[in-house]
Amino acid sequence: MFSEFLQYLFTGITIGATYALIALGFTLIYNASHVINFAQGEFLMIGGMATVSLMSMGVPMLLAIVLAVVLAGVMGIALQRLAIAPAKDANVVTLIIITIGASIFIRGLAQLVWGKEFHVMPNFSSDEPIQIFGAVLNSQSLWVLGVGAVLVAILVYFFTRTMTGKAILATSMNKDAARLVGIRTQMVLMLAFMVSALLGSIAGIVVAPITFTSYDIGIILGLKGFVAAAIGGLGSGVGAVVGGLALGVVEAMTAGYLSSDYKDAVAFSMILLVLFFMPRGLFGAKVVERV
């Protein structure tokens, strides 16, 4: 009974940590530019797929991972420079459609290069599962949680202790004022897309041994990340982490105790419920709109 619960909890926290990383990526870009990047999920896909294909060419795992993350970072910069920056006067819906176009484009490229099959990535360390109170924990789950925690710590340090991080925060608060004090806001936007791509690709790589990977996994993972970010409150880093973990745990519990067919429906009902009572999510900023 308890072991069953613990099992679902492990599954939920693992997948929830992935959602949290995707949601953090959303949050970063949203804060810097108020764009919802529907191509966020594609960075995960690129991370996982590039690592797998490099490894199949004989590149050692660690190097393959580094190269895949760099590739995703370059794509993040390209996305901002080539697609978002030229359309800076476009309205919100147009920007959404541009990121959707970009995600279809990236997915199409991935399908050309890597085909439509599922790819399997080996676990980082042993395949031996760990037994805890009768529940089974995949060793890769520890990697997901550990890497997630380290990334969050780095982000906190980056935003509170470094000049660059503070510049991003300043731009998100008031773009014109940031420019006045000498922050190069275009540079900051590029940086936000790059960091967000790095986060996404690392999440995609650590979770790939558990979920497998294919050219189209980005759609649903990206959507879940968006749900997590909205539950937590768009623009809130704490919200993204809490929203992601909550979403993962609720999903796993629904799949375990109710019905796996309806686990996604519960996730989407959860977002409606949260938004009904808290229209800006759990930790969303109370913004006073100037008219």
Place this chain on the structure above:
Amino acid sequence: MIEKFSQFRLKGLVVLAIVIFALPLLISNPFHYSLATQIALIAGAVVGLNLLVGFAGQISLGHAGFFGLGAYFNAIMTSHYGWSAIPALIVGATCVGLIAWAVGRPILRLKGHYLSMATLAVGFIIYIILNNERQITGGPDGMPVPAFDVFGWELSAFGQYSLFGIDISGDLAWYLFAGVVLLAVVWLAQNLVDSPIGRALRSVHGSEVAASVVGVNTAKYKSLVFVVSAVFASVMGALYGHFQGFITPAIASFEFSILLITMIVLGGMGSTIGVIIGAVVLELLPQVLADFQEFEMVLFGLILMLTMIFMPKGLLPTAANFLAKRRSKSAGGDA
């Protein structure tokens, strides 16, 4: 004469009618008729959604859910319960309208991305239910839909009919029917836009706060237009199901919702004729790109991105702007 026509309020409707009725002179192949019929029916739903997105400025990323609900209601009622198509369509549209009203009230308080998120969630929940209730909907495999019938008279793409003494094939009959429905939808939408309700909606789009300050009941109008656009989607969905003869939950999917909203943004938000052009372009594009086989997806994404980057206002407004500029130049104006 041309000056007078360009001031005529419903000129778009006249142009559209000419295009719709002239098209059979150009095409005769059943496949082309079938494609044109599909486009007309989807365009009807898009015109309805444009009332919400283009005029009231509220984003819905879940409208395919209402389209799918309409289609499945008719499919289930006519095949399992022996209902006639028209009563099923009316009852279905009423139910969808009620659902939209019930979810719309709390949802439409939300703003910007939160509204997109909530509508996306509603659409997804509808999709998941259609996908999972296998006994009723056939699940992911889909279900057949009986032919569309009016007073015991069946409209089927495979039939033969005679209209005013002229023999016409079933494909052509369906096409003409869909064309007339689209004209009716555009006429309704245009009248709604030009009514006091339409002005109230545009004021909500401009600034919701300002609108409420001058006494516009913004909540009422927003939920009204949400319901109207959902009802349009439901009716067009029901007809689409009857025309196709077979439906799967894909017509209620997130991808289809995105396609609908993309048609609006690509064609030109807030322009009824523009969004129809958007529907035509996005339905024809895959047909053209199919020749490129594995490059189809890359090219589709690229074209979508480039069009939106260089024409952020959409195809029709950009073209109109371009023509107006050229005219003022050739007239020697200093504008």
